[in-house]
Amino acid sequence: MKPTIHEMKRDVFDQSVEYTVDAPAKGLYSLDIQATSHSNWERKGNESNLLVVEVMNEDNQACHYHIVTYMGEERYCYKLFLVFIAKGSYKVTISNKEVPVCERTIVTVHEVNLRELKLSPLETLAHQHAPVLYGRNHFSSFDNCYTDTPLALSYFMTELSNDIIEIEYHYVFSHEDEGTPGQLLMAKWGRTLDIEYCYRVKWNRKTSEIVEARYQGPHHEDRAFTGQYVGGSHRPILQTRTTNGNFDHVIDSEYCFSIAPEIFWDHQTEPREWFMRKRPDINLVMIKEAERQLAQNSIPMNQIASPTNYLYAYCFTDKEESNSVIDFVYQLGGKEVSSSHDFYSPVYGFGSYSDSFSNFTIAFEYDEVQPCLSSLCVRLLEGENITINKIEFYMLREDGMLHLVERTEQPIILTKESSMISIGGLSNE
The missing domain is CATH 2.60.60.20 (PLAT/LH2 domain)
Structure with a gap:
């Protein structure tokens, strides 16, 4: 089906802009927003803008997610995973939120695209259980606007029996402020990215029920998930709690991300970092954050030029x-x-x-x-x-x-x- 695309004009704004997009049929959708901003992930105090995206249906029911414009002046497609939505028209409002941790700059929206996802049955299952992630608020209310921002979501699957399948999700962050020092991150894992096990679910395909759900809590504790799910779905709601990328089901943050699990990790045959060969965008954010935070770091084991x-x-x-x-x-x-x-x-x-x-x-x-x-x-x-x-x-x-x-x-x-x-x-x- 032909996607709805708005690209006739560029919308330059410092507050908010509105669009109308159409879903031609019920399905899994991604809202793709191509944008640039007068920010630079390399530059302290001007790392990004925080965009609030409201998607409202014809019954005036709305969901709200956030985008951190970590690619700055490079035109980039920021993707919001909307899961299942019904056929119909949707009003999309994009607001440029003022936050105390970064200078708010002009954002240019070049294109808005409501794209239906064409997935295999197993890919669909992975998307249906993908966690929604609230942003970290340890040093400030909006830590991820300038540090350790979530960039991607990977997963792998294990067939436990004819009926039970296990899905494990790993978030990819631009770095980790505390935990393993920078030089050891490179030596032990070949990256300054932080890739963290987030959530694991056992799903009974015969009864369509969750058998067990667990997540990585603070201190790397493997906890039973007892939190909330996004209304009417199997998507757990979690929050980045610690400065080394551990999570919590207790939510006290005011911004959240909805990232599709686009990276399938074949953990039997590939290193966890194998995706880096095909994701220069992720590597570029890693480079910029490392050069900003680690080149002149006061801790010798953290110093990376x-x-x-x-x-x-x-x-x-x-x-x-x-x-x-x-x-x-x-x-x-x-x-x-x-x-x-x-x-x-x-x-x-x-x-x-x-x-x-x-x-x-x-x-x-x-x-x-x-x-x-x-x-x-x-x-x-x-x-x-x-x-x-x-x-x-x-x-x-x-x-x-x-x-x-x-x-x-x-x-x-x-x-x-x-x-x-x-x-x-x-x-x-």
């Missing part, structure tokens, strides 16, 4: 069977260094990936690509042995694009007896 100074190693291993930990040893500035910074503490564990998934990402600082790769060794830090089936190395460009520079061609087997192997003889892709 820029994520563009790192190589990103996507590792595919049999780790689930071995529970081993690896890192990389190489030359940087004429000195031998390790991607893990040879770091270990009871609080953070190793300065390298040590969780249970077999495919993961490690990022390490470099000065020149080829000298770095030619000196590169992979090292077993913990465990009896591990087989690394493949490693792909990427450069991160300033525009957020990841560029493949090298990959290993043969499996690498590390043991206690042979704990460090040179992989400098890589082949160009």
Whole structure:
């Protein structure tokens, strides 16, 4: 069905604008708003504008969601997930809210598009249970207008039986203000993004009932979900509670996000960060926030000049069977260094990936690509042995694009007896 699009004129405003859009049939819809703003996620005090979007049906029933214009002057499509809506006309009002944490600037709406989502049955199920997220209000009433803003929602599914399917959702934030320091985020997970397990639901497809619902509470506690759902749906309502991206079902925030679960994570075959290869927009926000907050950070372990100074190693291993930990040893500035910074503490564990998934990402600082790769060794830090089936190395460009520079061609087997192997003889892709 042809979507309703408003693109005949640009609406430049500092307060509010209105549109009328039409849904040709009942279905799952996204409200896509292409906009620019005179803000800059890199610039302190001028990071974004907060847009309030009201969608009202013909019976004057309305829903309200919010958009943080983190892409600033770059024309960008901000998407609001509206779930099921009925056939009919809808009035859309977009307001430029004044908030105390950021300077309110002019916003230009270039296009408004009510788009019906064409999904498979399993994708539809994932969208029907996707959590609505209220914004964090720890340092201020509107933290996410300038820091740790939610950018995307990923999920994976597990068939538990013929009737029961489990869906687990992970929110992607631009960073985490507290928790793992910046250098360790890169060393352990290959990003300064914060990707957090948010909500997990077991669904009986035969009876169409929720069997169990849980979420990640403060201190990483796995809690039973006892909160509210969006009226007439199975979408739980949660709020970002902590400065390291944990959640709460108790709501005391005045702004909220409705983000569709667009990223499917095949956790059996892919690292959790695999989506970064195809989402330069997310990477770009990560770069800007890291350069604003971490380049001159007062805590040495938090200091990162820029994520563009790192190589990103996507590792595919049999780790689930071995529970081993690896890192990389190489030359940087004429000195031998390790991607893990040879770091270990009871609080953070190793300065390298040590969780249970077999495919993961490690990022390490470099000065020149080829000298770095030619000196590169992979090292077993913990465990009896591990087989690394493949490693792909990427450069991160300033525009957020990841560029493949090298990959290993043969499996690498590390043991206690042979704990460090040179992989400098890589082949160009």
